Amino acid sequence: MTDIEIRRATSDDVPAIVALLADDDLGAARETPDELAPYLAAFHEVDSDPKQFLAVAERGAEILGTLQLTLLPGLSHRGGTRAQLENVRVAAHARGLGLGGRLVSWAVARARQHGCRMVKLTSSATRQRAHRFYERLGFGASHTGYTLALDGGGP
Template structure:
């Protein structure tokens, strides 16, 4: 298993992972050219790290790390983990845990003092997984969806 920075060639496989669940199926549009522009913006930003888990040439998982500077916590950097997906046939294999261990190590290497994530309330299995690996639901996240 290799964890590495995603390339533009990985975008279709990443989008397929994002679309392969009940929420993603309704909001993702594989083949949409907007993904190429989004990838270019992510790839150009040194505080973004779009990562894939690859084995035998197959993308089995993905996540996006965002490194956030801040003034609170005495100027602490935070690592934000988002867009986590594991291929359906790999769930329960330990890949998610290995991918998170890798991601948290990346945050540590970058000097982050906190690692945080959000999870959709419609994904109770994901929440149980995050709690099992040590994340604490210490805050309530809130969002506003902006229309085009």
């Protein structure tokens, strides 16, 4: 997969990103790819925030992966900034080819460029394959996460 470009997403990428988010058991139950208006509104909010990076991995004209990187300044860790990874997805037909590792490496490099002290991520307790993937990349299970759904939906 040497012909992959990882770049900042544009609004034209939103349909493909939403399709990636919907392409698994959890996403299929919560995403609605045929109703793009809320996703486009969210995209514009994310894209206008300099501490947010919504990235896509593209080969030719096909979006094969995505992730969101958020820079979180804080007082803990001597005022250090943390990076938070969310929504890491790779198209089903491109899994196992190293693309997920390249995406995460890209995000870690960007976090380093911004002086972050750590990169954190959350992953649903049901995603055992994803947990093994993150552990292979050097991430450790260090916290227990909790979710409080505010919109009546599930976590």
